[in-house]
């Protein structure tokens with residue numbers, strides 16, 4: 140937490156907050172003594188002038204104290220809000236640039252909680268530190284000195300009151316601190332269930348699992364509420380306990396004070412001032428204990444935030460990057476293997492394949508055979524565990540990620556659209572694209588018709604593209620990929636949501652386009668019809684390379700490819716290439 144404070148708080152406003160707080164505390168501490176002087180000197184000796192003078196001074200001190208408090212609150216609040224803002228931005232930036240491996244490691248739910256709830260905890264604790272946590276010890280020490288100076292015999296009462304209060308505070312902290320710490324994890328769990336429930340709402344409905352999900356949420360919600368109830372009840376119990384202790388302390392002070400006044404050992408005004416100091420001492424002690432309870436909880440939040448901010452990205456630019464060579468591109472997978480962290484076996488083993496400028500490379504294989512993993516190695520969404528991927532003869536790890544992402548344009552398996560308009564989505568990778576360029580891309584992606592019909596480029600895109608069908612979303616994502624002037628276009632199973640005719644028209648349009656002609660097209664697909672015209676077909680089987688070659692070559696030599704053909708083509712089609720079902 141100290142690190143976060145050091146990084147995001149501004150020294151001058153913080154110093155001002157502390158100074159104004161000291162003004163307030165000085166005022167709070169001096170007022171009871173002036174009151175006692177008014178009683179002892181003004182009232183007892185019937186000195187009206189003195190009463191007026193002291194009254195005036197009291198008013199000025201009260202105004203100074205009030206101003207100090209207001210300005211302290213102002214600086215404490217603005218600093219803590221600023222800290223929250225900076226911290227949220229830093230987290231969002233970190234997560235946005237985080238590599239896929241790290242995002243998977245943390246999980247979405249906890250990243251959301253850390254950016255919202257955890258930041259709020261820290262924000263609150265800094266506001267409290269800049270006010271209560273500094274004020275309480277100052278007031279405690281100051282009021283103790285003032286009380287001692289007023290009459291040290293009366294301070295004996297604290298010898299009983301403070302240990303009793305300390306015991307109550309200790310019990311309170313023993314109960315609440317560990318529970319405060321677990322509360323964040325429980326909030327994480329609620330977020331996770333809620334998020335899964337929202338994203339999977341259709342599946343839940345279709346499988347009639349609504350009640351099960353609601354019960355799961357109810358259980359997690361109850362668990363959090365129960366913990367929170369115990370914690371906050373325990374904390375709230377401190378108030379009546381405090382009132383009882385304070386009342387008994389006051390009774391003790393009045394009893395002892397009355398004896399001293401009776402014996403003419405102490406003037407009346409001292410007792411009145413002493414009672415105020417006693418309240419300040421006990422209240423500040425209790426306030427300090429209450430705000431100290433917040434620290435472990437905020438520290439837990441700070442640890443969770445620092446864990447995200449400190450997480451080292453595995454995919455980074457090399458110290459010395461190499462510029463991408465000009466001219467026609469080439470793409471090569473050289474003995475590439477990849478193993479997901481914690482996975483028993485590699486998702487890809489020793490894959491080698493090449494394509495040159497203008498060629499189409501298709502990757503086919505059963506589900507889970509490693510197709511997405513392989514293409515994700517091209518723009519370094521993942522980094523090969525061994526072997527390397529080369530673009531124009533340069534290992535992609537040696538290129539700057541900026542250059543690489545300029546050169547490689549990818550459509551992911553799951554089409555992601557952002558809230559906004561069709562235009563804002565289309566210009567996502569190319570901010571200065573003209574309407575003409577957008578329409579060209581939409582035309583190639585077979586998306587121009589429905590966009591024209593439904594409202595043009597200014598048509599609203601709802602969250603996640605919810606106002607489009609799956610196939611329409613895919614086509615918009617493909618158009619977004621095509622707008623960029625890239626050297627390699629990657630389509631990760633992007634044609635699977637399209638019907639056969641649209642799939643064929645789209646591929647034909649890509650092949651016919653002059654601008655796209657020199658680029659390498661990498662197409663991941665499950666359908667033979669989508670891949671059979673490709674120049675190079677890579678067949679994957681359980682992460683292994685089952686074959687590389689043209690359709691004709693593979694149809695003759697590759698059993699895995701023949702198997703896929705048998706499962707998808709008609710008897711007549713198979714006969715054409717000399718095979719039978």
Ligand SMILES: Nc1ncnc2c1ncn2[C@@H]1O[C@H](COP(=O)(O)OP(=O)(O)OP(=O)(O)O)[C@@H](O)[C@H]1O
Nearest residue numbers: 243479482486504505506507508509510511512513
């Ligand atoms: N984030 C991950 N962590 C661990 N294992 C993963 C992860 N993503 C994929 N895998 C595993 O890696 C293997 C290859 O997955 P990949 O997504 O590349 O297959 P795919 O051929 O694209 O499949 P599909 O056609 O179903 O999309 C699978 O066995 C999968 O279980």
